[in-house]
Amino acid sequence: MINDNAKTILSVRNLHASVEGTEILRGLNFEVKAGEIHAIMGLNGSGKSTFSKVLAGHPDYEVTAGEIIFQGQDLLALEPHERANAGIFLAFQYPLEIPGVSNRDFLRVAYNAHRKARGEEEIDVFDFDDLVEERSEIVKMDVSFLDRSVNEGFSGGEKKRNEILQMALLQPTLSILDETDSGLDIDALKTVSGGVNQLSTADNATVLITHYQRLLNYVVPDYVHVMCGGHIIKTGGKELALELESRGYDWLTAQEAVV
Amino acid sequence: MTKSISTTNVSASAVNRATYLKHLLTQASAAADESTLPLKALRDQAIATVSDHTFPSGRDEEWRFTDLSDMLSLPFQRAAKGTDAHQLAFSAVQSDYQLASLNGHYRSSDSKTLKQAGVVVAPLSELLQSPDYTQKLEAIVSSRLAQLQGAEEVFTALNTAGFTDVMVVWLAADQVIEEPVCVVRESEGEAIAHLRTLVIAERHAKLTLVESFSGTGEATRCNTSVTEIWLAEGAQVNHVRLQDESAETFHIAKTAVDQAANSRYQCTAIDLGAKLSRHHLEVYQSGPQTDTHMYGLSALGDRQLADTHSLLTLIHPHSSATQIQKNIVDDKAHAVFNGKVFVAQTAQLTDAAQLNRNLMLSNKARIDTKPELDIVADNVKCAHGATVSQLQPDEVFYLQSRGISAEQAQRLLLYGFAMEIVEKISIESLRQSLSDRLTEWAQ
Numbered sequence: 084m085i086n087d088n089a090k091t092i093l094s095v096r097n098l099h100a101s102v103e104g105t106e107i108l109r110g111l112n113f114e115v116k117a118g119e120i121h122a123i124m125g126l127n128g129s130g131k132s133t134f135s136k137v138l139a140g141h142p143d144y145e146v147t148a149g150e151i152i153f154q155g156q157d158l159l160a161l162e163p164h165e166r167a168n169a170g171i172f173l174a175f176q177y178p179l180e181i182p183g184v185s186n187r188d189f190l191r192v193a194y195n196a197h198r199k200a201r202g203e204e205e206i207d208v209f210d211f212d213d214l215v216e217e218r219s220e221i222v223k224m225d226v227s228f229l230d231r232s233v234n235e236g237f238s239g240g241e242k243k244r245n246e247i248l249q250m251a252l253l254q255p256t257l258s259i260l261d262e263t264d265s266g267l268d269i270d271a272l273k274t275v276s277g278g279v280n281q282l283s284t285a286d287n288a289t290v291l292i293t294h295y296q297r298l299l300n301y302v303v304p305d306y307v308h309v310m311c312g313g314h315i316i317k318t319g320g321k322e323l324a325l326e327l328e329s330r331g332y333d334w335l336t337a338q339e340a341v342v
Numbered sequence: 343m344t345k346s347i348s349t350t351n352v353s354a355s356a357v358n359r360a361t362y363l364k365h366l367l368t369q370a371s372a373a374a375d376e377s378t379l380p381l382k383a384l385r386d387q388a389i390a391t392v393s394d395h396t397f398p399s400g401r402d403e404e405w406r407f408t409d410l411s412d413m414l415s416l417p418f419q420r421a422a423k424g425t426d427a428h429q430l431a432f433s434a435v436q437s438d439y440q441l442a443s444l445n446g447h448y449r450s451s452d453s454k455t456l457k458q459a460g461v462v463v464a465p466l467s468e469l470l471q472s473p474d475y476t477q478k479l480e481a482i483v484s485s486r487l488a489q490l491q492g493a494e495e496v497f498t499a500l501n502t503a504g505f506t507d508v509m510v511v512w513l514a515a516d517q518v519i520e521e522p523v524c525v526v527r528e529s530e531g532e533a534i535a536h537l538r539t540l541v542i543a544e545r546h547a548k549l550t551l552v553e554s555f556s557g558t559g560e561a562t563r564c565n566t567s568v569t570e571i572w573l574a575e576g577a578q579v580n581h582v583r584l585q586d587e588s589a590e591t592f593h594i595a596k597t598a599v600d601q602a603a604n605s606r607y608q609c610t611a612i613d614l615g616a617k618l619s620r621h622h623l624e625v626y627q628s629g630p631q632t633d634t635h636m637y638g639l640s641a642l643g644d645r646q647l648a649d650t651h652s653l654l655t656l657i658h659p660h661s662s663a664t665q666i667q668k669n670i671v672d673d674k675a676h677a678v679f680n681g682k683v684f685v686a687q688t689a690q691l692t693d694a695a696q697l698n699r700n701l702m703l704s705n706k707a708r709i710d711t712k713p714e715l716d717i718v719a720d721n722v723k724c725a726h727g728a729t730v731s732q733l734q735p736d737e738v739f740y741l742q743s744r745g746i747s748a749e750q751a752q753r754l755l756l757y758g759f760a761m762e763i764v765e766k767i768s769i770e771s772l773r774q775s776l777s778d779r780l781t782e783w784a785q
Contacts, residue, residue: 139743142735167745179740183758183765192754193744200745232758249744 084285085305089117092257092288093138098149099313100137106147107133109313115257118285122299122324123292125310126332131292132176134310135261139173140166154256167193168200170256174246174263181233186245189233190215194252218251222278240271247278258282259290264298276301296328311336355411359397362414363496367392369534370504373420373446377506378467384488388502395496407678407710408620408649413592418564420504421445421533432526432554434584434775439463439519441509442526446535446565448507452526460514463523465507466540483510487540490570490598491626492653497594498622501568505538513547515574522550522582522769529557529565529591537567543577543605550580550768555595556615557588567595573605575629581609582767584776587616589644596622603629603658610766612776613640613648614783623652627689630658638667639763641783642675642707649678656689663694668763670756671700671707682714683724690719696726701733701759753784 093115100108107130115121125131137144138151140163151158158166181189194214195205206214216226222244234242243263250258260279264272279302283289291302299307299321307323308315309332317323317335327335367389374385397414398405423445430442430452441463442452448465455464457474466483469475488502509525527537541551553569565587573579579599587593593616599607613619625634640648650667669677679698700709711728733755741751757780764776 139739141739162748163739163742164745164747164751167743173743175740175743179734179737181737181741181755181758183761184754189741189744189754192750193741193746196745196747196750253745 084118084120086116086118086285089119089285091116092154094152096150098134098137098151099147100133101145101147102133102143107144107313108137111149111314113308113315115288115290117288119306120283120289120291120302120304122304122307123290123310123315124294124307124324124327126336129310130313131310132261135173135259135290135292138166138171138259139163164196165200167253167255168197172250172253172255172258174243174250174258174260176262176265178234178242178246180235180237182235184233185230186233187212187215187229190229190249190252193249197253215252219248221251221281222247223274224248239266240268240275243267243271243275244278247275247282251278251282254282254287256287257290258287259292261292262294263291264293264295272298273301296324299324309335355399355414358414359399363392363395363397365417366500366534367503369418369420370500370536373504373506373536378470379507380470381487385503388488388499391494391499392496392503395499398496404651407676408618408647410592410618412618413564416562416564418532418534421447421529421531421535423447430526430528432524432552434772435522435524435552435769436771437521437524439521439523440526441465441524442528443507443509443537444528445530445533446506446527446537448509460517461519462510462512464510466510467507469510479512482512482542483540486542486570486572488570490572490600492596492598492622492624495596495622497566498568498596498598501536501538501566501596504536505568506536507538509539511539511541511549511551513543513549515545515547517544518548519550522552525551525553527553527555527565527567529563529587530559530561532561532563534564534566537565539567539569541569541571541579543571543573543579545574546576547574548578550582552582552584552769552772554584554586555593556586557591559588560590561588562590563588564592564594567593569595569597571597571599571607573599573601573607575602576604577602578606579608580768581607582769582772583609583611583621585611585613585615585619585621587619589615589617591616593619595620596624599623599625601625601627601629601632601634604631605629606633608635608766609637610763611638611650612763613638613642613650614779616646616648618647620649620651623650625652625654627656627658627661631660632658633661634663635766636663636665636667637763637766639760640668640677641670641760641780642677643672643783645674645676647676647678649680651680653682653684654694655684655686656692656694657686658688659690659692661689661692663692665696666763667698668759669698669700669709670703670759671709672703674704674706674708676708676710678710679728680712680714681726683716683726685715685717685719685722685724687718690721692719692722692724694722694724698728699759700728700730701756702730703733703756753781756784757781
């Protein structure tokens with residue numbers, strides 16, 4: 084939902100970032116306002132996933148130039164957990180398995196970390212159980228998954244649902260969904276998309292990182308960006324995704340090469 | 343020149359080891375003489391066995407990674423009864439069956455015994471005085487005490503030569519005890535004590551055994567412990583072993599198990615305490631279709647050493663076995679795992695899996711892992727694996743990205759690693775207590 088008067092949530096200017104000395108992001112500019120859904124598309128190696136990890140603060144990625152302002156704060160000055168508590172959420176392409184830690188405990192610890200950061204009291208176990216079971220319905224996740232170890236033995240679809248459940252609990256201001264559609268069958272895709280749509284409000288924003296147009300049939304973006312060579316080379320509306328689907332990326336990347 | 347000096351040192355230490363073992367044996371015999379147990383033949387045999395040994399050194403394959411030489415300068419005396427009047431209780435488990443001892447001496451005031459037709463939970467010293475100690479029961483005990491394979495191992499024999507009492511648990515056929523039987527072992531003062539437990543589950547009997555080892559004070563001490571467990575056909579024993587000895591303790595223990603046909607044995611051994619601890623877990627088979635589960639967790643810091651040596655000998659067909667040993671080492675701690683599995687030609691259709699996972703929290707910590715699978719049978723399924731790793735940065739980052747600080751993330755991961763073993767324990771109050779203890783440990 085585009086509203087020109089909405090406040091800016093994220094502002095990325097001239098961002099350069101490297102991993103192990105190789106520069107991946109090269110002068111990325113990107114802006115997100117409240118209420119908007121953005122899709123970032125592009126070929127493998129274009130820097131999409133790197134961008135999502137830089138936003139979340141992954142220690143392997145070094146920002147060499149530029150700035151990221153999140154709700155008026157210098158995001159790069161924050162530790163990863165501080166970014167999360169400030170309202171950034173990254174849904175992982177490959178969510179990690181944490182054997183021995185129950186999903187329920189993990190979610191409660193994370194939820195309470197957010198509350199503590201906001202100066203609120205920690206929620207007790209029983210109130211949390213009610214809350215998490217209610218939120219599980221958003222992604223149609225069976226509550227038995229709460230008592231299993233985090234993501235351990237979950238199928239690809241279950242892992243992604245679990246990511247959206249975390250999002251539903253933590254209620255971030257900016258959600259970045261990194262290839263959330265990969266490895267999902269059509270039913271799981273519908274469930275996950277339904278969850279994302281349900282959580283999308285006028286006060287928050289979503290960035291979808293994806294290879295394929297398929298997800299965008301279910302979560303309709305306000306903007307579609309094409310990333311290549313570490314920055315955005317074209318921005319359009321949702322129809323750009325359809326055009327990419329039919330024409331591929333060559334016509335754009337060829338232009339980029341000329342530039 | 344250098345060579346001759348080193349030769350002199352070696353022989354001096356060899357003499358020292360021989361003298362030292364003699365000293366320990368003298369102390370053990372003296373302790374045996376003070377006890378009232380009429381076990382002279384058994385003791386004499388054990389004394390003869392120990393006399394044939396020397397005190398282990400790093401040259402013995404079995405002791406390659408676990409150096410006992412620090413003991414040589416510690417002339418332990420046999421443990422006195424102990425003066426501490428405080429109550430010996432195992433707060434983590436409430437049970438109507440408890441056998442408590444301080445320094446190996448039975449404490450009736452802190453115990454809850456049971457002597458009836460089908461169930462005995464009592465020290466041998468008390469049983470001998472009891473009218474319930476029938477000839478039949480006496481025959482059962484004497485045919486099992488110190489009769490398991492491996493009795494000739496030096497510390498096992500030393501224990502037999504010197505234990506002051508035997509905690510006896512006997513269940514007649516078809517007897518089932520729902521509540522756990524707790525054997526509480528506490529120690530104080532500078533001394534050596536030999537702790538002995540005998541558990542006999544007759545046909546289709548079923549029980550849970552919880553052994554706890556702990557100590558008070560900073561004194562240097564040594565405990566040897568031998569627990570023999572006999573499972574008759576179809577019997578089930580769920581064994582939890584909690585070693586949380588005080589910081590200057592040498593804890594050298596053996597659990598020896600005999601499994602008859604269709605029996606099920608599970609051991610969950612948690613090692614948190616002691617300066618140096620060694621647990622030999624030996625499981626022998628006397629019938630087919632046995633089911634064996636061996637779980638272990640050592641969480642160590644400072645300069646602690648914990649050594650788990652297991653031996654599973656399968657000689658009958660259609661058996662299954664699972665082993666998971668996990669070690670966490672911080673600071674300059676050292677964990678040793680040697681897991682032997684022997685599958686004889688006669689043990690066809692065995693299904694066995696062994697896994698050893700190690701987590702290193704410090705680059706000065708040390709892990710020695712040695713899985714030893716000796717499989718002669720050709721139609722079996724046997725898997726094994728050993729891993730040594732550090733906390734995975736990606737796992738820490740995943741938790742951080744959910745608002746959890748790096749320190750808290752590390753604690754959560756450690757806890758998770760450890761809880762996989764703790765969760766094998768069926769007693770909820772004990773799981774909770776260990777979970778709290780591990781949370782504290784991870785701080």
